[in-house]
Every structure is written in C-alpha cells, then in structure tokens.
Amino acid sequence: MDILGLIQLSVLLDEVLIYGFTALIGGMIVMYYAKKEKRSSKAIAKKVIVAKEEGMFEPVSLHPHIDLTKCIGSGACVSSCPEKDILGIVDGVATVINASSCIGHGACFHACPVEAISLRIGTETRGVELPQIKPNYETNISGIYIAGELGGMGLIKNSTEQGKQAVENIVKSGRINKEGIHDIIIVGAGPAGIAAALTAKDNGLNFEILEQDSLGGTVFTFPRAKVVMTHPMDLPLLGKVKLFDTSKEELLKIWTKVLSDNNISVTEHSKVDRIVPLEKGEFKVCVEGKDGAEEKEYIASNVVIAIGRRGSPRKLGVPGEMSKKVAYRLLEPENIKGNKILVVGGGDSAVESAMLLMEENEVILSYRKDKFARIKSENRRLINEAIENKKLKMIYNSNLLEIKEDFITLCKEGVDAEKEIENIKNDLVYIFAGGELPIKFLKNAGINVEKKFGKIVREY
Incomplete structure (x- = not known):
C-alpha cells in the first residue's frame, strides 16, 4: 500500500473512531434519559395509584382533560402548574394525579404546545350542578348575571375578569338609568363582586354591593398568610396588579384601598335571602333581617350574583350547634390561646385550621372517616407529622353528637364497629363540613340549574 493509501486509511480510521465515539456517547445519553424517564414514569404511576x-384522583371542580391522541409528553403542562402533583408524565404522555386538588389556574391549558388540554367541569360519571349562563354571563332570566366561582371558574384572576365583563355587558344592554331604582345590586364582595363594583363605579352606575360575611368573601375566611393568587389580574380603576404568590392579607389590603380610594362601601353581614323578579322586568332583592328585625329590600334593574359555590356553611344539625362557641371559619388564630378546641372535618380547611391552632391550644381533630381524603399532599404530610409528634389529637371514625357549654359529646367507632360515647371538656368548636350549594336560592329566582358531566369550559 502506498503512502497515499495509508493516509486515506488513517483518515478513515479516525472518522470511524470519531463517529463511533460520538455514537457511543449519544447512545449513552439516550439510555440515561430513557432510564431516567422510565424511573420518573414509574414514580408518577405510583402517585396516581395513591391518589x-x-x-384525590377524581376532580371536584375545574380541571384539565388531556387528549392522549395529541399529547407529545413535553411536560410543559407539568412545569407550568403552580400546584404540586396535579399533573405528571407516564409512558410519554401527560396524566392527572391529584385532580381534586386542582384549583383551576389554567396555566397548563396555555402552556401545552400542541393544544392537547381542555378545561372541564365534572366527569363522565360525576356531574356538577351549574347555573345556565350565556357567553355574556347573563342567566336565562334577563337582567340577572352570574360571575365567578358559582359559574364554574373559581380562579381569582378569572373571577375578576368575569365580574368586570358582566357589568360591561349590562351597560351595553341599556338596562340602566331608571329613575328611583338601582342600576345593579351586586351580591357578594369576593373577587368577582369587587371587580363588578369597580366597573359599575367607572361607568357612573347606581349600585349596592351586599356581602353575607366580610369583604373578600371566601378569601376572607382563608387562614392568614395563605397564598391565594399566583397570577397578575387587571383590576378596574387600578390597572394590572402584578403580584405573584400573593397572600390573603396582601390581596385584602389591595381591595380595601382601591374601594376606599373610589368611595365604594360594602354592606357587610347582609345575606341576600331571595331575588324576586317584578312585573316591569326589575328585581326585588331581599336581605334577611337579624335578631328579629324586618328584612331589607332593594329594587334594581339588574343583579350580579358573585357568590361562591360554597354558599352558606353546612351545619351538622346537632344539639347545641347554635352556641356562641361554635364557628364555621377561623379568623385571627394568633389571638386564640389556652383553649380546648374541637375541629370537625377532614378537608384542607379543617386540617389547616387545626394546625394553626395547635401551638397555643389543646386541639382535637375529629373526622368521620378512617383516613383523610382529598387534601393537598403537603397538608397530608404536615398533619401526619403533627399527629405523630402529638401536637394535636386525631380521632378518626368519629361524629359530633352534642355541644354543651363546657364539653362536647363525641361518638367514636372502634374495633368491630363498636361505638363509644365520650364527653370531652371543650371551650371552642370549629366546624368545616363544606358548604351548601346555593341551588335553591338560584331556582327560587327562576334561574335554570343543570348537572354537567365533563362540560368543556375552555378548549382550542
């Protein structure tokens, strides 16, 4: 072989070595990530089984639905979700994990590069009752609008936008400026109600905003420092609020200031009992009286219902429940010290409240089932840790039977379904048994309510 041939052979061998080495490294990298993806996939699959x-696997409100024929497993939906373990990747495609913890951010919907995600309410087997609402947020009753969580979209950002748009649509309808009556009565001072009030003010309308509890609605009842907003929102008369991981206190401060700056007052502790359509297309809004007082009435051309799906707190119906020591929400826990407290419930609100109270009080957490269901994974970890460290007493399979001035009576189900009745010294009782959907309230106003099975709220 001549010198030229040797050179060519040497070059060929070099190329083989280079390409071979490159292929080997590439193959090793592919194998590494394949194994990593397989391990991750197995871990997510286990989480799904646990859920x-x-x-926790069954959704209870707005949630993502994944079209597996489109999904490419990019993971964009997983990384975009502000919550933990709502979505994951199994065998190369996305799946829901703890669907019942989804609070409807909708970030996954926007993040998906192949438009494989839609946002839905209810499932094929589990229906959710929703009022009939048109695209302009008007119900089947002309002049009554619904904005916010009650209509199915509970995220603060979404509720704020809906409250704003509902009032803008009222202005477009021309049902305003009637002499001697309000243009709008806004029922609820949560995100949607506040946005509706600010928009009404901006349009020079005559309105009242009525709230059965306090400014903020459901947000007001959240524990202190709880993160309630993870996306910016556009607030009328203020502009874009560019806050992330916003706490309850920060949000309430913003709302209080913008309402005060625009001379808008909220009539608090005024529960609307019913809305009565009148002959001329107007509405009589009746607020229930307190302590035997007569109910108060408002007449308006339009009504914006901006209450949550929780409605009124669900009561247990046990003797003594009307006692002053019974509450259905926890306010200013830092001021509650040295008490013997019973917390009833097994959801996130009950668990979070019990943990807020346990440092300065003797706390018993009573739950009617044998284990927690549908609570966030972090809450599950923290409450189990608190129980293990005996920071509070946990009584599963128990029901509150009676509330007395200085004690409560619990019924505990033991081994072989034997029931044990126990009287326990007690100063305060907090009941977190969920809320009663305001279905009757809506139907009495003539609003159609339908059960939706997997209703698509947003899709591409």
Whole structure:
C-alpha cells in the first residue's frame, strides 16, 4: 500500500473512531434519559395509584382533560402548574394525579404546545350542578348575571375578569338609568363582586354591593398568610396588579384601598335571602333581617350574583350547634390561646385550621372517616407529622353528637364497629363540613340549574 493509501486509511480510521465515539456517547445519553424517564414514569404511576386510593384522583371542580391522541409528553403542562402533583408524565404522555386538588389556574391549558388540554367541569360519571349562563354571563332570566366561582371558574384572576365583563355587558344592554331604582345590586364582595363594583363605579352606575360575611368573601375566611393568587389580574380603576404568590392579607389590603380610594362601601353581614323578579322586568332583592328585625329590600334593574359555590356553611344539625362557641371559619388564630378546641372535618380547611391552632391550644381533630381524603399532599404530610409528634389529637371514625357549654359529646367507632360515647371538656368548636350549594336560592329566582358531566369550559 502506498503512502497515499495509508493516509486515506488513517483518515478513515479516525472518522470511524470519531463517529463511533460520538455514537457511543449519544447512545449513552439516550439510555440515561430513557432510564431516567422510565424511573420518573414509574414514580408518577405510583402517585396516581395513591391518589386513587386516597380519593384525590377524581376532580371536584375545574380541571384539565388531556387528549392522549395529541399529547407529545413535553411536560410543559407539568412545569407550568403552580400546584404540586396535579399533573405528571407516564409512558410519554401527560396524566392527572391529584385532580381534586386542582384549583383551576389554567396555566397548563396555555402552556401545552400542541393544544392537547381542555378545561372541564365534572366527569363522565360525576356531574356538577351549574347555573345556565350565556357567553355574556347573563342567566336565562334577563337582567340577572352570574360571575365567578358559582359559574364554574373559581380562579381569582378569572373571577375578576368575569365580574368586570358582566357589568360591561349590562351597560351595553341599556338596562340602566331608571329613575328611583338601582342600576345593579351586586351580591357578594369576593373577587368577582369587587371587580363588578369597580366597573359599575367607572361607568357612573347606581349600585349596592351586599356581602353575607366580610369583604373578600371566601378569601376572607382563608387562614392568614395563605397564598391565594399566583397570577397578575387587571383590576378596574387600578390597572394590572402584578403580584405573584400573593397572600390573603396582601390581596385584602389591595381591595380595601382601591374601594376606599373610589368611595365604594360594602354592606357587610347582609345575606341576600331571595331575588324576586317584578312585573316591569326589575328585581326585588331581599336581605334577611337579624335578631328579629324586618328584612331589607332593594329594587334594581339588574343583579350580579358573585357568590361562591360554597354558599352558606353546612351545619351538622346537632344539639347545641347554635352556641356562641361554635364557628364555621377561623379568623385571627394568633389571638386564640389556652383553649380546648374541637375541629370537625377532614378537608384542607379543617386540617389547616387545626394546625394553626395547635401551638397555643389543646386541639382535637375529629373526622368521620378512617383516613383523610382529598387534601393537598403537603397538608397530608404536615398533619401526619403533627399527629405523630402529638401536637394535636386525631380521632378518626368519629361524629359530633352534642355541644354543651363546657364539653362536647363525641361518638367514636372502634374495633368491630363498636361505638363509644365520650364527653370531652371543650371551650371552642370549629366546624368545616363544606358548604351548601346555593341551588335553591338560584331556582327560587327562576334561574335554570343543570348537572354537567365533563362540560368543556375552555378548549382550542
């Protein structure tokens, strides 16, 4: 072989070595990530199994639905979700994990590069009752609008936008400026109600905003320092609020200031009992009287219902429940010290409240089932840790039977379904048994309510 041939052979061998080495490294990298993806996939699959066992897999409100024929497993939906373990990747495609913890941010919907995600309410087997609402947020009753969580979109950003648009649509309808009556009565001073009030003010309308509890609605009842907003929102008369991981206190401060700056007052502790359509197309809004007082009436051309799906707190119906020591929400826990407290419930509100109270009080957490269901994974970890460290007493399979001035009576179900009745010294009782959907309230006003099975709220 001549010198030229040797050179060519040497070059060929070099190329083989280079390409071979490159292919080897590439193959090793592919194998590494394939194994990593396989391990991750197995871990997510295990989380799905646990979620199903703990009742967290079934969604309870707005949630993502993944079209597996489109999904490419990019993981964009997983990384965009502000919550933990709502979505994951199994065998190269996305799946829901703890669907019942989804609070409807909708970030996954926007993040998906192949438009494989839609946002839905209810499932094929589990329906959710929703009022009939048109695209302009008007119900089947002309002049009554619904904005916010009650209509299915509970995120603060979404509720704010809906409250704003509902009032803008009222202005477009021309049902305003009637002499001697309000243009709008706004029922609820949560995100949607506040946005509706600010928009009404901006349009020079005559309105009242009525709230059964306090400014903020459901947000007001959240524990202190709880993160309630993770996206910016556009607030009328203020502009874009560019806050992330916003706490309850920060948000309430913003709302209070913008309402005060625009001379808008909220009539608090005024529960609207019913809305009565009148002959001329107007509405009589009746606020229930307190302590035997007569109910108050408002007449308006339009009504914006901006209350949550929780409605009124669900009561247990046990003797003594009307006692002053019974509450259905926890306010200013830092001021509650040295008490013997019973917390009833097994959801996030009950668990979070019990943990806020346990440092300065003797706390018993009573739950009617044998394990927690549908609570956030972090809450599950923290409450189990608190129980293990005996920071509070946990009584599963128990029901509150009676409330007395200085004690409560619990019924505990033991081994072989034997029931044990126990009287326990007690100063305060907090009941977190969920809320009663305001279905009757809506139907009495003539609003159609339908059960939706997997209703698509947003899709591409």
